[in-house]
Every structure is written in structure tokens, then in C-alpha cells.
Amino acid sequence: MTSDALHPVPRPRRLRGTAAVRDLVAETRLHARNLVLPLFVKEDLSDPRPIAAMPGVVQHSLASLRKAVREAADAGIGGVMLFAVPNRKDATGSQADRPDGILQRAIGEAVAEAGDALVVMSDLCLDEFTDHGHCGVLDAEGRVDNDATLERYAAMAVAQASAGVHMVGPSGMMDGQVAVIRAALDGAGFTDVSILAYTAKYASAFYGPFRDAVESELRGDRRTYQMDPANAAEAVRELRLDLAEGADLVMVKPAMAYLDVLRTVADRCDVPVAAYQVSGELAMVEAAAARGWLDRDRAIRETLTSIRRAGATVILTYWAAEVARELTA
Numbered sequence: 001m002t003s004d005a006l007h008p009v010p011r012p013r014r015l016r017g018t019a020a021v022r023d024l025v026a027e028t029r030l031h032a033r034n035l036v037l038p039l040f041v042k043e044d045l046s047d048p049r050p051i052a053a054m055p056g057v058v059q060h061s062l063a064s065l066r067k068a069v070r071e072a073a074d075a076g077i078g079g080v081m082l083f084a085v086p087n088r089k090d091a092t093g094s095q096a097d098r099p100d101g102i103l104q105r106a107i108g109e110a111v112a113e114a115g116d117a118l119v120v121m122s123d124l125c126l127d128e129f130t131d132h133g134h135c136g137v138l139d140a141e142g143r144v145d146n147d148a149t150l151e152r153y154a155a156m157a158v159a160q161a162s163a164g165v166h167m168v169g170p171s172g173m174m175d176g177q178v179a180v181i182r183a184a185l186d187g188a189g190f191t192d193v194s195i196l197a198y199t200a201k202y203a204s205a206f207y208g209p210f211r212d213a214v215e216s217e218l219r220g221d222r223r224t225y226q227m228d229p230a231n232a233a234e235a236v237r238e239l240r241l242d243l244a245e246g247a248d249l250v251m252v253k254p255a256m257a258y259l260d261v262l263r264t265v266a267d268r269c270d271v272p273v274a275a276y277q278v279s280g281e282l283a284m285v286e287a288a289a290a291r292g293w294l295d296r297d298r299a300i301r302e303t304l305t306s307i308r309r310a311g312a313t314v315i316l317t318y319w320a321a322e323v324a325r326e327l328t329a
Helices: 012-016 019-025 062-075 102-114 146-162 177-187 205-213 233-245 256-268 279-290 296-309 320-328
Strands: 035-042 058-060 079-085 119-124 167-170 194-201 249-253 273-276 314-316
Touching: 012 019, 035 062, 035 102, 035 320, 058 062, 062 079, 062 102, 062 320, 079 102, 102 119, 102 146, 119 146, 146 167, 146 177, 167 177, 177 194, 177 233, 194 233, 194 256, 205 279, 233 249, 233 256, 249 256, 256 273, 256 296, 279 296, 296 314, 296 320
Parallel strands: 035 058, 035 079, 035 314, 079 119, 119 167, 167 194, 194 249, 249 273, 273 314
Antiparallel strands: none
């Protein structure tokens, strides 16, 4: 008997030979319930309006929103995240917490359509509602006033909960936002409404198409409150604060350029971790696929798998319903 027979050479390719074998030993799996679909609704819109920079994504009317929520529930995804575009914007985002405001109406329609078939989430931020496009109230010098903004967030949280939302997503990166929102919700009797904290939200170039989607009128940039892309340890500090303040889930945004941060956050906390595959990530894949430069379906699946592999339990992606239908087919 030869030495090679006694000590056979390992051949990892044996586990790659067929689709059945590859599926059997796959270390990371996507599930429809891991996916959340962001949806935009615009006030007084009669028909869905395509968003040029985000192929396949639209601004919804309330009627088409209901249809999209029903299709999402039927596809088996875990949730929807609602963003709203009001007709009127002002310095304090006064439409953001009105009981009859477009976001509260959208929440009501989504909950009425889906019930508990999926989680109805809502963005809790002022940028869609302010005429200056910032995520908070500005002081006399034009800087975002952290504490004045928190007062607005508390009012928004109660308004969204009153409309029936299951989970709020504070995305403004204000110091102390989770604690203030938790106190407001609990004080108003909404102890069952959970908080998905945008814990590590970076000042990213990949948000560009999103700003078209919500018709943002941003003046300047958000670098004084969103995180510097150069920083990773800072995300751990933000994580500790959000967990101490009562976050039920935490978020890293964007996803693909921050997989290292996502992995670190996932390794250091005991609550579910979400990641947001943002508008610029969608736009890059769609634009390259439209030119024949890459295989669209494979690229979508590969990017989502990488986010899941890096530690995300929940993935917000504009391809959520499409991918979920493929996964459950």
C-alpha cells in the first residue's frame, strides 16, 4: 500500500461538484423572512411614479402602496420599511407627526392590508419633511440642534405608533435618540412598539438616488451627525450607547462598503443586527447589468449572501420581494 493511499490528499472540490452538494454544505443561507422591502409613498399621487435613479423602484400612491404591501406579504418577506414624501415641507418638519400626515396614513394602510403577516416599520427622521433636507431642526447658525430634534423625534414616534406601526427606525444619528424615543413610546402606552436603531449610519456617497426618491432638498451635507467612513471603532461606541438606551435591533448602513463594521457589530451584541443595502448599491448593479457588464440575478444574490455572511439577521433591500419569490418558488 502506498503512502498516498494511507494519507489521501484532501480534495475540497468534491464538495463543489454538483448543485445538490453545494446546497447541502452551504454555510450561509438567505431566507425570505430575513428581507425587508423599503417603500416610498408620495402624498396626493394618483399613480406610481418611477424613480429614474432607482430602476424598478417607484414612489407609491396610497392605493399602490397597499398593493405592494400585499405582494410583499404574499412573497413571504419579513417586513416593509415606509418612507413618505409630503406635499409641504418646512423648517421643523411639521407634517412629520400630524395624525393625518402622509406617513401616518401610509402606516395605517399598510397595517390594514397586511395585519401581522409582516412587520410594518417606519422611518423616524425629519429629512423627508424639512425644507432644508437635514435630519433635524436647525439652530440660528444653521447647525442641527440635537436636543430640539429629539423633541420632534419623540412626537413622531408617538404619532407613528398611534397609526399602528410595529417598529420604528430612528435614522437621524442624533445623540440619545433611542432613549428619548423609548421613553416617549412607553409614556404613551406603546410598550410593544420596538425600535430598530440606525446605530452605524455613515455619511456615504451611496445615498444619492435615495434623495431623489424622497425629493430631498438637502443644503450642505450630514457629516456633522452621520459617521465618518474612515471610522470603525466608533461604531462599537455607538452600539454600546444604543443597546444601553433600549434598542431592540441595530443597523449598519450602507451594507456592502461596511461589511467589516457589520461583522464587528454582529460579533459584539446580542440583539438582531440589520443592514441596509442602499439605493446606490441597487443603482450600481442595475446600471452595470443593463449594459451587460454583469449577470444581474447572480450579482443580486451574491451581494445579499455577503451581507448575510457578514452577520446580518435582517437585510433591507429594494430587491426583497423579487428575491423572496425566487427563494420560495
